Amino acid sequence: MMLIHPSALIDSKANLDSSVEVGPYSIIGPHVSIGAGTKIGSHVVISGHTTIGKDNDFHAFSSIGGPPQDKKYGGEVTYLEIGDRNLVREFCTFNCGTVQDRGITRIGSDNWFLAYVHIAHDCTVGNNTIFSNNAALAGHVEIGDWVIMSGFSAVHQFCKIGAHAFVGMNTSLTQDVPPFVLLSGNPAVAHGVNLEGLKRRGFDREQLNAIRQAYKVIYKSGLTLDEAKLALDQQIAGLSQEVAVHVKSLRDFLDTSTRGIVR
Structure with missing residues (x-):
């Protein structure tokens, strides 16, 4: 042939x-x-x-x-x-x-x-x-594993998008996106955790609950980012290793962000 x-x-x-x-x-x-x-x-x-x-x-x-x-x-x-x-x-x-x-x-x-x-x-x-x-x-730009970029989404130079994030259609990103976060809009706004994607990839209920709690610490608690980091450290200390690894990836991302996160 x-x-x-x-x-x-x-x-x-x-x-x-x-x-x-x-x-x-x-x-x-x-x-x-x-x-x-x-x-x-x-x-x-x-x-x-x-x-x-x-x-x-x-x-x-x-x-x-x-x-x-x-x-x-x-x-x-x-x-x-x-x-x-x-x-x-x-x-x-x-x-x-x-x-x-x-x-x-x-x-x-x-x-x-x-x-x-x-x-x-x-x-x-x-x-x-x-x-x-x-x-x-x-x-x-840095894109983590399992990220989904919807149609007509665009990312500004030097931004980072963490693993398992979901970027909605027509979204304009000028800041970093932590792992697991679902967001959309222009400018971009976070709308929660990419739960459906995580379920499809085999995350169990304990892991999902821990990630949702970490999201609330960052986005819903009213804490400053430095205060949220300390709260995440406390959360990680009380989790099993299988669960903590995911919250830690979210916590570590906050330290490596150079453009600030969408928040």
């Missing part, structure tokens, strides 16, 4: 596993490496110093590994790294990093990127995320 369409343009220096499929009119540059089982649809451009893992599926007209959309970029060698089993639908754009930051854009495994998703330079995306149509990240 012909795996590479005769109209595809693949540089002789590109490193493709023998099982990679490449569709009509796609272009793959010299510094690209693609792992086993990955499918490249028609009219896909993969350029830059880009490494792609196994069993990914790229659909038509996506542009992967292009230079960063940053006026400071001067042609330096920077990188894009993509893990395994990602679905990338039509017209997605993923950019390489910049030397002003880490120099690499990293995308994990088992993510869904629907049509017109944009991942800018120096972003880090975890595993098992979902980006609905037209979701967009500016540069230097």
Whole structure:
């Protein structure tokens, strides 16, 4: 079976596993490496110093590994790294990093990127995320595991979104989002814990109750953020290890936030 369409343009220096499929009119540059089982649809451009893992599926007209959309970029060698089993639908754009930051854009495994998703330079995306149509990240954004970005949501540069958060449709984010939080709006407003998502991922009642209590400490208690941190420390001390680990991830996020949290 012909795996590479005769109209595809693949540089002789590109490193493709023998099982990679490449569709009509796609272009793959010299510094690209693609792992086993990955499918490249028609009219896909993969350029830059880009490494792609196994069993990914790229659909038509996506542009992967292009230079960063940053006026400071001067042609330096920077990188894009993509893990395994990602679905990338039509017209997605993923950019390489910049030397002003880490120099690499990293995308994990088992993510869904629907049509017109944009991942800018120096972003880090975890595993098992979902980006609905037209979701967009500016540069230097960090996205935790299991995050869901609804359609037309947008994130300001240098923001962080914690694991299991849910960002509603048309949401504009200019501050960090703690783990487990469900929010929406422009400007964004927190609306509780992403309970449905956590239940689907196997969180038990004790874990859910502890996370809900931690949310109330931060958002409903009237405490300052420093006071809320102390209250969370007290809560963690009284929990079993299996439950405490989740509240601790929320507590630790508050210490690493540099833009302040949506509150």
